[in-house]
Amino acid sequence: MKIKELYSLLQGQEGINLELREDVDYSYVFAGDLMSDVLAKVNDSGSKMILLTGLANAQSLRTAEMLDISVVVLVRGKTFREEDLEVAKEANITCFTTDMLMFEACGVLYSNGLNGVPDDIN
């Protein structure tokens, strides 16, 4: 799924870096608020992965940066602070907000063909 479709399906708001990687076809989603759980799934799928989280601070962006995840979506209408957005800008991470609840956002993406992160391939 391309970023434009993702933004539209999730009724995205306050997007930054949306113009980056317009051609990337995203395939996987990891949904969670505990970053070590995300970090536990390190594998080669990061560049095609979307992180859905309610963690609206720099640590969700840093986690994405470490795993080469290029899209972070904040659920439940949360937004990043200006200083946190600097991390996204430096690391070229696309991020936006949706008013959807985590469950709802997962359901929308799943029913449109996105999958969970594949098993660790290490």
Add this chain to the structure above:
Amino acid sequence: MTLIDKYNVVADSFTTAGKISSKIKDILKQLGVPSDKLRKISVACYEAEINMIIHSDGGDISLFIDDENGMVYLHFDDVGPGIPDIEQAMVPGWSTASEKAREFGFGAGMGLVNIKRVSDNFDITSSSEGTHLKVGFQL
């Protein structure tokens, strides 16, 4: 083994957590470390940096490269209360993280487990004076 750089970690510096790991990732990327290895090194570095911020009174992260053996090493040396029971700390899901750490998305009890999983060498010692973690990665 060559020391590339050494960084100071400040206890409770939650808002800037990950900055050192980001810097180390950049350095290794410039040195041509392949992306799959880089991700593993970054995960270990970030988890250990967070652990120092959450649990210690501060310390240092040192980055070494061993060209002869094709290895990258990270040493994490902190002062602080140490880990009373390392075996228990290695159990997935076990955590003593504070409420503040949880607010920042940590405290899943997967930190040391993740570090061990992604590294090729893992050595940890701890006393009431601090913790010393050495991890190595084959390139």
